[in-house]
Amino acid sequence: MNSNFFADLPxxxxxxxxxxxxxxxxxxxxxxxxxxxxxxxxxxxxQADGEWVVVLQGEAKLRFADEMEARHLRAGDILDIAPRRRHRIDWTPAGQHTVWLAVFYRP
Structure with missing residues (x-):
């Protein structure tokens, strides 16, 4: 991969x-x-592993199965998702990139 995180976006x-x-x-x-x-x-x-994510560009709505409302994440927002905590992506905007950094770890 190129050494710039934002290079080669699809x-x-x-x-x-x-x-x-x-x-x-x-x-x-x-x-x-x-x-x-x-x-x-x-x-x-x-997922069996934990997942720590940060939105570096764009925005998204992430929903946990145990919460009524989706969380609206914007650039700079960080979230630590515990292993086996069910979650889904409800929305990312069309016409712009939402760029995530995801770190998967075993607790």
């Missing part, structure tokens, strides 16, 4: 992009780029 409206930046035992770091994607109806992430 075309707007294309597929969501997941790019592994670093992997070590018990740790994985990814750059995720969304542009209008959201979780399929009824789908929930339910």
């Amino acid at each position: 075309a707007l409206g294309g597929d969501e992009q997941f790019r592994e930046l670093l992997a070590r035992p018990g740790l994985r770091i990814e750059r995720i780029v969304s542009s209008g994607q959201c979780s399929l109806p009824g789908f929930w992430y339910d």
Whole structure:
């Protein structure tokens, strides 16, 4: 990968992009780029690892199964998702990039 985090962003409206930046035992770091994607109806992430995320550009609505309202995340917002805490992406805006830094870890 290019050494600039924002280099080589995918075309707007294309597929969501997941790019592994670093992997070590018990740790994985990814750059995720969304542009209008959201979780399929009824789908929930339910991961064995914890996930610490920060939105570096754009915005998104992330919903936890145990909360009534989605959280509206904007650039600079940080969230630590506990292992097995079911969550989904309700919305990312079409026509702009939402760029995430995701750190997956084993507690």
